Amino acid sequence: MATTVDARGLSCPQPVLMTLDEIKSxxxxxxxxxxxxxxxxxxxxRAAESQGCSVKDVxxxxxxxxxxxxKG
Incomplete structure (x- = not known):
C-alpha cells in the first residue's frame, strides 16, 4: 500500500522536505x-531521484x- 504526502498549498522547500522525510523513514x-x-x-x-528513487508517474x-x- 502506498503512503500519501499531501504538500498542496505549500511552497518549496516544504514539499521536498516532506517527501525526503517519507523516503527516509x-x-x-x-x-x-x-x-x-x-x-x-x-x-x-529531482530530490526523489537523488535518493535513488524512481518517479514512475506524473x-x-x-x-x-x-x-x-x-523506492529502490
Whole structure:
C-alpha cells in the first residue's frame, strides 16, 4: 500500500522536505506525492531521484500534480 504526502498549498522547500522525510523513514515502497505547482513537481522529482528513487508517474490532479515515487 502506498503512503500519501499531501504538500498542496505549500511552497518549496516544504514539499521536498516532506517527501525526503517519507523516503527516509517510511516502510512503504511506493509514495504518492500531491503538489500544486510546477516548481514543486520539478523539485520533488529531482530530490526523489537523488535518493535513488524512481518517479514512475506524473499526472495532473485537481489543479496540481500527483507523483508516484517508487523506492529502490
Amino acid at each position: 517510511g516502510a512503504d515502497k511506493e509514495i504518492i506525492v500531491l503538489v500544486d505547482t510546477d516548481t514543486s513537481r520539478e523539485n520533488v522529482t 499526472r495532473p490532479d485537481d489543479g496540481g500534480y500527483r507523483l508516484t515515487i517508487v
